[in-house]
Each structure stands twice: as structure tokens, then as C-alpha cells.
Amino acid sequence: MSDIPYVIAIDMDGTLLNEHRAIPESFWPVLKDLHSHGVVVAPASGRQLFTLLEQFAPAGQPMSVIAENGTVVFHGDEVISTTTVEAERAHAVIDVIDQHPDQDWGLVLCRSDGAFVSRTDPAFLAQCQPYYARMDIIEDLHEHVNDQVVKLAVFTFGSAEDEAAPALREAAEHLDVVVSGANWVDIMSSKASKGTALRNLANALEVPMERTIAFGDYLNDLQLLEAAGVSYAMDNAHPRIKAIADFIAPSNEDEGVVQVLRGIVEKLKQV
Incomplete structure (x- = not known):
């Protein structure tokens, strides 16, 4: 001991x-x-x-x-x-976000070596910057999915607990959907x-x-x-x-x- x-x-x-x-x-x-x-x-x-x-x-x-x-x-x-997210499941979450533009969700692909976003509006980026010191803006999040993905963080301009999390739980099968702030939902391995x-x-x-x-x-x-x-x-x-x-x-x-x-x-x- x-x-x-x-x-x-x-x-x-x-x-x-x-x-x-x-x-x-x-x-x-x-x-x-x-x-x-x-x-x-x-x-x-x-x-x-x-x-x-x-x-x-x-x-x-x-x-x-x-x-x-x-x-x-x-x-x-x-x-x-x-603790990583399987690539197949990460791709599925990205697809879900892309399929719901009406929700005004922003996605951060979090890898152990850095974070990636494809959304570029200043309002969204201003919410990300305090949390992600190492973050790159790219065109296609799918291209940056690998075996180092630890989390997919979703920012909503609405309520994370009442709106985003329930919707994402239905879509993020076999993953944990955790409300991490008033406007943030983290999707990660259930382990x-x-x-x-x-x-x-x-x-x-x-x-x-x-x-x-x-x-x-x-x-x-x-x-x-x-x-x-x-x-x-x-x-x-x-x-x-x-x-x-x-x-x-x-x-x-x-x-x-x-x-x-x-x-x-x-x-x-x-x-």
C-alpha cells in the first residue's frame, strides 16, 4: 500500500x-x-x-x-x-449530428492527441475554445476518426439535459450519453x-x-x-x-x- x-x-x-x-x-x-x-x-x-x-x-x-x-x-x-470509442460508433454519431441540422448542434471529435471540429461559426467556436487548447478546424470529421477517439462532445444552444441528451441517447446505441454541462453532452464508451x-x-x-x-x-x-x-x-x-x-x-x-x-x-x- x-x-x-x-x-x-x-x-x-x-x-x-x-x-x-x-x-x-x-x-x-x-x-x-x-x-x-x-x-x-x-x-x-x-x-x-x-x-x-x-x-x-x-x-x-x-x-x-x-x-x-x-x-x-x-x-x-x-x-x-x-478508453476509446469504436470507429464504427464514432462514424454513426457524426452521421446523426449531420442528419439533424435543425437542432443547431455542434460536434467536437475528441481524440487523445487533439480535438477536431468542422463547424466554423464564431458562436460555436467561442464555446469550444475554453475546453480544447489543441483543436483543429477541418472539413470532414469522418476523415479524422481513428483508434484514438475518446469522446464525441455535442454543444447545444438549447438545453443539454432536457433536449439534446434524450435525443442523442436514442441515436448513440451502446455508448454512454452524459450531460456534462447546461449546454454540453458527452458521448463516450460505456466503460x-x-x-x-x-x-x-x-x-x-x-x-x-x-x-x-x-x-x-x-x-x-x-x-x-x-x-x-x-x-x-x-x-x-x-x-x-x-x-x-x-x-x-x-x-x-x-x-x-x-x-x-x-x-x-x-x-x-x-x-
């Missing part, structure tokens, strides 16, 4: 990030304190690995990342697990989730699940919070997330994650 005291997985949007989609400055000294006690802290997000590595560059050391809603797990300086990714990371580090802690706010965090030894839903979280969490943390606007982490640091100092 590892001597790592905790593995802490933290969702980003609506959890750690503030309303400006920024990591609060108060987080960095707390992260440094946690690292000094041997704690592994991993962002757990639907965001791309390359985006998360950029956001956490101020930490200045090798890190752990759960990216693309759990389909990519990174530790130290390498990807330790990926993948943030919860499975946390288990994979903990296993790689030889840390028992009872020594894992997770923070989340939205429906794509459900399995993450269920898997963790201790779970925190943000005060601003979706009601279903609050219902299954062990504890409620202050909202992301009140830097709730930082407040809880400070308490963990104080406990570690007393050991």
Missing part, C-alpha cells in the same frame, strides 16, 4: 473554477501545502488533457489529470489509461466515467478508495462522487449531485473547494 495520504479529484467548471472560468488564486498555496504532505490532487474534468495541463502549469511539477470525462488518465508525465478513472488512478498509485476524496457539481460527476471514499457536492450543484454526496461544500463562487482543502491541510499538519 502506498504512503500517499489522499488522492483528491476535483471537477473544474462549477466546482473549482469561478464564474470567470478561472482557478482562484487562493488555490495555489493550498495545493502546494497538499503536495508537501504527499497528497495527489487531480483535476477531473470533461476538458481536454492539454487544456488542463496548461491550466495547472503554475503548480510547476508533475501532476495527475482525469481528462475528457474520465476517458483519459494522466500521471507524472504519461497517459496511464485511455468510461470519472469514477472509473479515479479507480484507475488510485490503483496505479496503490491508494485504497477509502482514501480518495472528490468534489463535483454536475451530472457528469455522479459516478465520481459515488466512487470516492468521501464526496463533496458544491452548494451550487445539481440536485441529483447534492442528493448522493457525503457533504455539501460552499459554492464555487465562495471558493468552497479551497475552504475544504484548507481543513484537510490542517488535519495533515496535526498527524
Whole structure:
């Protein structure tokens, strides 16, 4: 068994990030304190690995990342697990999006080496850019389907939970359709989730699940919070997330994650 005291997985949007989609400055000294006690802290997000590595560059050391809603797990300086979508199923999802131009859906083909979009209107691209640091605009998404596809992310200008997700569940046979935000739906392998990714990371580090802690706010965090030894839903979280969490943390606007982490640091100092 590892001597790592905790593995802490933290969702980003609506959890750690503030309303400006920024990591609060108060987080960095707390992260440094946690690292000094041997704690592994991993962002757990639907965001791309390359985006998360950029956001956490101020930490200045090798890190752990759960990216693309759990389909990519990174530790130290390498990807330790990926869960991919079969090419045939990826092509089928692209066809479904193409067949429904009336829905105003935008599709991001997410591969472990980068993201691809064919839709070029500024309104759609503005929604993609915060999440995909490595993204190319191409003509035909079908031509970029290979064995590295980890997720197909759909942006809707309507409601992801009430409109897009139900329609996509009917079309995306044998895949998981996960509501990852108010306007985002992620389509990925049924074998993948943030919860499975946390288990994979903990296993790689030889840390028992009872020594894992997770923070989340939205429906794509459900399995993450269920898997963790201790779970925190943000005060601003979706009601279903609050219902299954062990504890409620202050909202992301009140830097709730930082407040809880400070308490963990104080406990570690007393050991």
C-alpha cells in the first residue's frame, strides 16, 4: 500500500473554477501545502488533457489529470489509461449530428492527441475554445476518426439535459450519453466515467478508495462522487449531485473547494 495520504479529484467548471472560468488564486498555496504532505490532487474534468495541463502549469511539477470525462488518465508525465470509442460508433454519431441540422448542434471529435471540429461559426467556436487548447478546424470529421477517439462532445444552444441528451441517447446505441454541462453532452464508451478513472488512478498509485476524496457539481460527476471514499457536492450543484454526496461544500463562487482543502491541510499538519 502506498504512503500517499489522499488522492483528491476535483471537477473544474462549477466546482473549482469561478464564474470567470478561472482557478482562484487562493488555490495555489493550498495545493502546494497538499503536495508537501504527499497528497495527489487531480483535476477531473470533461476538458481536454492539454487544456488542463496548461491550466495547472503554475503548480510547476508533475501532476495527475482525469481528462475528457474520465476517458483519459494522466500521471507524472504519461497517459496511464485511455478508453476509446469504436470507429464504427464514432462514424454513426457524426452521421446523426449531420442528419439533424435543425437542432443547431455542434460536434467536437475528441481524440487523445487533439480535438477536431468542422463547424466554423464564431458562436460555436467561442464555446469550444475554453475546453480544447489543441483543436483543429477541418472539413470532414469522418476523415479524422481513428483508434484514438475518446469522446464525441455535442454543444447545444438549447438545453443539454432536457433536449439534446434524450435525443442523442436514442441515436448513440451502446455508448454512454452524459450531460456534462447546461449546454454540453458527452458521448463516450460505456466503460468510461470519472469514477472509473479515479479507480484507475488510485490503483496505479496503490491508494485504497477509502482514501480518495472528490468534489463535483454536475451530472457528469455522479459516478465520481459515488466512487470516492468521501464526496463533496458544491452548494451550487445539481440536485441529483447534492442528493448522493457525503457533504455539501460552499459554492464555487465562495471558493468552497479551497475552504475544504484548507481543513484537510490542517488535519495533515496535526498527524
